[in-house]
Amino acid sequence: MVISKQTRSKIDAVIAKYPQARGALLPALHLVQDEYGHVSKECAVEIAEIFEIRPVEVMEVLTFYNLFFDSPQAKHHVYVCTNLPCSLRGARGLLRQLESQLGIKAPGETSDGRIFLGHEECLGACGYAPMMRVDGQYHEVLDIEKAKRILDSLGE
Amino acid sequence: MPKITIDGTEIEASEGRTILQALDDAGLLMNGVDIPHYCWHPKLAVDGSCRLCQVEVEGIPKLQIACDTPVQDGMVVHTANDRVKAAREGVMELLLINHPLDCPICDQAGECKLQDYAYDYGVKASRSKEPRRALKKNVDLGPTIVFDQERCILCRRCVRFCREIPKTGELAVFNRGDYSVIETFPGTPLDNDYSMNVADICPVGALTTKDFRFKIRVWFLEEVAGICTGCSNGCNIHLGVANNKVYRYVPRRNDAVNDTWICDAGRMSYREIGAPDRLRECMVRDESGRLAPTGLDRAIEVAAGRLRRLIASKGAGVIAGLASAHATNEDLFTFRRFLSALGSETSGVAVVRGKADDLLIKEEKAPNGAGAREIGFGDARTVVDRISSGGIDALITLGHDALHESLLGSEKPLADLDTVIVLDTHASELQRVAHVIVPVRHAAEKLGTFVNVARRVQRVVPAVESAWETYADGEVLAKLGAALGLEGFDGSYDARQVARDLAAANPAFVGIDLDSVGDTGRLLAGSAASGAER
Incomplete structure (x- = not known):
């Protein structure tokens, strides 16, 4: 078994909330990704067993959504919103500056696998543009200094 | 039953069917009414992903996909007007955006729906x-x-x-x-x-x-x-x-x-069909005990001579016949008549059995076990048992399925027989014990019928001709019967005539001949579903 006991019991609890077990596939994938940072092939097989479907069907769902990963990812995920309101408030310049700060091209990750930098479409925080999402956390009304400080404060 | 009008022609459809399914049921799809389609397949669930089968349905503002639009009584459908054609052209243009267009090196060329529909609905140049x-x-x-x-x-x-x-x-x-x-x-x-x-x-x-x-x-x-x-x-x-x-x-x-x-x-x-181990010439075992190639006339002469000598000394009761479930009804009916005229009392059909499933794969690994049984060949075990108890001196066998472990196991039980006559398509261990071997035709090389597991009589026609001399089993048996002077044998064999004789002699085959079976077959008389096609 690859999936931990704790995650497994969380999956079982979610399944109980749906009239058909299959309905809980998305939440289950989230739970597994929360634990490992991605959903490995081995985890997909195990999820398939839990849901009594074929592994290839888990892969269909897993690959359909960009926010699920089937291979190991960088430790920290930084997405800069580049939609219209953020772009009008300098998001693209901000992204370029973060690229040169990290020495990478978005979307891409640092050679030590510590930070992934990408851009994203609207995250619904237009009133506080420009903004970025770091490990699920919103950081708003950014300038380059503030953004750099946030990246520097990220742990190993 | 809802009636729908397609391009001015009214058809009756079954409740719950979609427009494409109704056309397919009526045998009209791509056979009078051409609605191009990729994702829809008559034997698979509806998908609705290719969007090519769009048609205009009166009363519905937007074009509808024919594969997934259920029929309704009074529905009026247009499948070929300008609006529909324009939509198909649009879909084709989108489908072709990423297609490599490597037709010259593509193996599908010639039977490719993308090619066919691009020819019908394609735009001249890509705008992408x-x-x-x-x-x-x-x-x-x-x-x-x-x-x-x-x-x-x-x-x-x-x-x-x-x-x-x-x-x-x-x-x-x-x-x-x-x-x-x-x-x-x-x-x-x-x-x-x-x-x-x-x-x-x-x-x-x-x-x-x-x-x-x-x-x-x-x-x-x-x-x-x-x-x-x-x-x-x-x-x-x-x-x-x-x-x-x-x-x-x-x-x-x-x-x-x-x-x-x-x-x-x-x-x-x-x-x-073209396997290297196909038998390519008649062979007769000579005085030195070796198989030597010969012609059909000589092979028949030797076989008849051996059988005649045995009948004279021991009677025809020592001659057994093993039929093959690979032979056609016409071959088998000739064999049946041959054995009766000869006076042989021992016969059966050898069938190799194997894995089956509940889809298409059946246990009997030959096309015509049911036909052989219908024509009067019982279980080959009877023949095998009489051979092992020493009651048989001569065996005429069609094919070599009897060598299977479930029956003879090998050619060895036949080693002591006075005469073994083999009519076969492919080489086998029977060559070690055979006295006469005649190469016969594969199903792809002859005219005849088989009866499948559901008692459906189906036809094979010669698709190819072997590059060497081969004969239908029935043809060889007819010649052998004539050489032996058997009643009702003049040496000629015509599968069409034999099929008519079989229909006259066997009530199960009433009304069945090589024309009436057509390309899709007919059930034997007395079959549960006879007359009513599934």
Whole structure:
């Protein structure tokens, strides 16, 4: 078994909330990704067993959504919103500056696998543009200094 | 029953069917009413993904996809007006945006729906300036199939096939939107007993069989309607013939037998026809004990001489006949008449049994066990038992299925027989004990009928001619009967006449002849479903 006991019991609890077990596939994938940072092939097989479907069907769902990963990812995920309101408030310049700060091209990750930098479409925080999402956390009304400080404060 | 009007013609449809299904039920689809389609397949669930089958339905403002629009009484459908044509052109343009257009080197060329519909509905030039999707080429999907991701138009027929027919579900669509591709789970190949059907149903050149790809351009093939001889299901096939050679079997639709499918083993059984171990000449064992090649007349003469001598000394009761479930009804009826006229009392039909499933693959690994039994051949065990108890001196055997471990086990039990006469298509251990061997025709080389497991009489016609002299089993037996002076044997054999004689002699075959069976067969009289087709 690859999936931990704790995650497994969380999956079982979610399944109980749906009239058909299959309905809980998305939440289950989230739970597994929360634990490992991605959903490995081995985890997909195990999820398939839990849901009594074929592994290839888990892969269909897993690959359909960009926010699920089937291979190991960088430790920290930084997405800069580049939609219209953020772009009008300098998001693209901000992204370029973060690229040169990290020495990478978005979307891409640092050679030590510590930070992934990408851009994203609207995250619904237009009133506080420009903004970025770091490990699920919103950081708003950014300038380059503030953004750099946030990246520097990220742990190993 | 709802009535719908398609391009001015009223048809009756069954409740709950969609427009395409109703047209297919009425036998009109692509046969009077041409609605182009990729994703819809008569034997698979509706998908609605290709959007090519759009038609205009009066009273509905937008065009509707014919594959997924249920019929309603009084519905008026237009399938070929300018609006519909414009929509099809639009869909074709989109489908072609990423297609490589490598027709000159694509094996599907000539039987490609993308080619056909591009010819009908394609725009002259692409307006797209973006690069085409660069994807995986030459993907080894499993033991039988090669996949070209770039040619794929994502109709998902193959995905649905694997889920719905063999229920193995190896294939799936990964990713989303214009990143979508067909994939297997890593390390799980496309490998099931029916896998090669995905190449038939793939409307483009994305899925091709390793066996047939690059063998010949399909437009050189003549498609001859025939029957697969791999098992007693008798799946309907087209034999792809060119240069007097069979290049492939593909399934031929018969909803009462095999729908539109065939198993991989049956499909590959075409290789038996030109196999290197085909028997190519008559052989007679000479005084030194060696088999020597000879002509048919000499082989018949030797066989008749040996049988005549035995009958004179011991009577015809010591002669046994082993029929083959690979022989046609016409061969078998001739054999039956031959054995009766001779006075032989021991006969049976040898059938090799094997794995079966609940789809198409049946236990008996020959096409005509049911026909042989109907014509009066019992279990070959009777023959085997009498041979082992020493009551038999001569054996006339069609084929070599009796060598199977479930019957004789080997040729050794026949070693002490005075006379062994073999009529066979392929070489076998029988050559060690045979006194006379005559090469006979494969089902692809002769005219006749088989009775399948559901008692359906189905026809084979000569698709190829062997490059060497071969004979129908019935022809050899007719000559042998004449050489022996048997009553009712003048040495001639005409499968059509024998079929009529069989119908006159055996009530089960009433009304069945080589014309009336047609390409899709007829049930034997007295069959449960006789008269009413499924």
